[in-house]
Amino acid sequence: MAGGASATAPSTYSPSPNQKKKPPLFKDGDLDWVRPDGREFHQCRPAFFRTGAVNAAAGSAYAEFGNTKVIVSVFGPRESKKAMMYSDMGRLNCNVSYTTFATAVRGQVLDQKESSSMLHKALEGAIRLETFPKTTVDVFALVLESGGSDLPVVISCASLALADAGIMLYDLVTAVSVSCLGPNLVIDPISEEESYQDGSLMITCMPSRYEVTQLTITGEWSSARINEAMQLCLDACSKLGKVMRSCLKEAASASEES
Amino acid sequence: MEVDAFRRLFPVHYYERHLSESIRPMLDPWKKPEILLCPSVGAAASSDGSALAKISSITMLAAIKMEVMTPVYAPGEGSIAVEFHMPPICSPVVRSGRPAEVAPVTSGMIDLKELSLIKGEAAWMVYLDIYSLDADGALFDAALLSAVAAFSHGKIVPALRFRWEMVMVSEELEGEKLDKEPVNKERRKLLLKSIPFSLICILHKNHILADPTFEESILETFMTVVLNSSGLLVSLYKPGGPVLAHTSAIQECVALTRQRMKELKEIIDAAISTMEID
Numbered sequence: 001m002a003g004g005a006s007a008t009a010p011s012t013y014s015p016s017p018n019q020k021k022k023p024p025l026f027k028d029g030d031l032d033w034v035r036p037d038g039r040e041f042h043q044c045r046p047a048f049f050r051t052g053a054v055n056a057a058a059g060s061a062y063a064e065f066g067n068t069k070v071i072v073s074v075f076g077p078r079e080s081k082k083a084m085m086y087s088d089m090g091r092l093n094c095n096v097s098y099t100t101f102a103t104a105v106r107g108q109v110l111d112q113k114e115s116s117s118m119l120h121k122a123l124e125g126a127i128r129l130e131t132f133p134k135t136t137v138d139v140f141a142l143v144l145e146s147g148g149s150d151l152p153v154v155i156s157c158a159s160l161a162l163a164d165a166g167i168m169l170y171d172l173v174t175a176v177s178v179s180c181l182g183p184n185l186v187i188d189p190i191s192e193e194e195s196y197q198d199g200s201l202m203i204t205c206m207p208s209r210y211e212v213t214q215l216t217i218t219g220e221w222s223s224a225r226i227n228e229a230m231q232l233c234l235d236a237c238s239k240l241g242k243v244m245r246s247c248l249k250e251a252a253s254a255s256e257e258s
Numbered sequence: 259m260e261v262d263a264f265r266r267l268f269p270v271h272y273y274e275r276h277l278s279e280s281i282r283p284m285l286d287p288w289k290k291p292e293i294l295l296c297p298s299v300g301a302a303a304s305s306d307g308s309a310l311a312k313i314s315s316i317t318m319l320a321a322i323k324m325e326v327m328t329p330v331y332a333p334g335e336g337s338i339a340v341e342f343h344m345p346p347i348c349s350p351v352v353r354s355g356r357p358a359e360v361a362p363v364t365s366g367m368i369d370l371k372e373l374s375l376i377k378g379e380a381a382w383m384v385y386l387d388i389y390s391l392d393a394d395g396a397l398f399d400a401a402l403l404s405a406v407a408a409f410s411h412g413k414i415v416p417a418l419r420f421r422w423e424m425v426m427v428s429e430e431l432e433g434e435k436l437d438k439e440p441v442n443k444e445r446r447k448l449l450l451k452s453i454p455f456s457l458i459c460i461l462h463k464n465h466i467l468a469d470p471t472f473e474e475s476i477l478e479t480f481m482t483v484v485l486n487s488s489g490l491l492v493s494l495y496k497p498g499g500p501v502l503a504h505t506s507a508i509q510e511c512v513a514l515t516r517q518r519m520k521e522l523k524e525i526i527d528a529a530i531s532t533m534e535i536d
Contacts (some may be wrong), residue, residue, distance in 0.1 A: 097346075
């Protein structure tokens with residue numbers, strides 16, 4: 001739509017000062033460094049959730065974890081143009097997109113297709129697809145600002161939006177990621193920490209059922225560290241699950257009163 | 259037949275029956291449309307000015323980002339690139355991959371000469387991105403409001419010439435004496451010359467509905483009037499539709515826009531003054 005203007009648009013650059021090689025967050029072997037936002041290694045950012053952010057959608061949620069802000073809308077169950085054949089099971093369609101100002105560099109595209117398919121895999125284990133045969137549920141996520149640990153926030157926010165839309169779920173889905181920075185494990189990394197990480201582990205689980213829907217590991221990990229990281233994540237996930245439930249309860253009681 | 263079923267099967271008749279009694283069925287009569295303007299919300303960290311505007315349930319987030327370019331259109335002027343995005347979260351009819359249909363108008367609000375850095379060599383290009391977060395009615399009003407608010411929040415940072423490029427002066431260096439003189443001295447706000455205000459009305463037979471909701475949008479004839487702060491007409495847009503507008507209808511719409519302008523002006527002034535206190 002903006003094709004005419006952008007075809008002749010001049011090329012621009014951002015006038016930020018030169019990116020010299022930044023000093024690393026910590027030196028090798030130093031176990032005492034402080035995280036840039038002052039948190040402990042095993043402390044997550046405070047989570048803020050609100051359902052009903054978008055009126056036009058069947059269900060929606062807004063999540064804010066520090067500087068990472070995400071809105072997710074759920075539409076459906078509704079008819080889908082893509083599905084040709086009859087199916088006993090419903091279909092789930094996920095899409096994650098970023099605003100142009102989500103990152104410091106304008107228009108930097110951040111792997112949207114991969115995030116979309118990971119969101120799909122994380123959610124499909126928790127949704128009772130047999131309750132909406134022949135139809136599709138669309139889950140759309142928009143990352144307003146990317147402050148690190150985006151995909152876990154998107155997944156948690158999406159499951160809240162699905163609950164808000166009344167789609168039947170086995171349980172809420174919560175996700176937390178852990179970064180490996182040298183000898184330390186830090187939970188819920190911010191973008192600066194993610195850029196220095198040696199490896200990352202993300203768990204998506206259903207806290208009440210104590211079941212994992214998705215586990216993603218990148219980098220080099222020994223089995224002992226994997227166990228430690230998994231335990232950290234599962235604890236954080238159950239706490240996050242409690243926060244999400246209380247948010248849903250508040251929203252439900254508020255709508256009962258009005 | 260039940261009212262709800264009638265509303266879904268024969269929407270046009272449903273509205274006509276109500277309009278002939280001068281009632282707008284979708285609006286709660288006691289609630290005034292709420293306009294919330296919060297500058298510096300959301301992506302303030304990575305953009306140079308942002309604002310969220312909410313009219314009833316239509317939500318728009320606008321952010322501006324300033325980058326440097328060599329001036330193309332005239333040597334002493336910068337330029338503005340406006341992009342309107344409708345991400346799929348905002349409405350059930352938008353599918354990802356489809357381009358947006360509504361495009362707001364920039365109307366001489368910003369003096370482009372202000373955006374120039376070094377004449378002939380470098381100028382600011384302002385990227386304005388407007389995202390609709392909840393599309394529940396006529397979008398243009400909220401989009402324009404959020405764009406205006408984002409601009410009033412925007413600041414031009416000082417920049418100096420470094421070899422062949424412009425480099426931003428970071429905040430620590432602002433107070434000190436620098437080897438090279440920065441081209442523009444301090445962080446200053448973008449000056450807005452005259453702010454545009456708009457109102458969308460729907461014309462249907464001999465009724466005029468101001469600020470329609472999404473369901474009312476099926477009555478297809480829209481008219482958008484944009485006035486600037488001195489009450490002069492900036493733009494009038496009536497794209498076809500089954501109803502033809504007499505001069506009297508146009509004059510009424512302009513009068514309604516004037517009323518709306520007073521409301522919006524108060525809100526924008528309040529928002530700008532709270533910003534300056536920060």
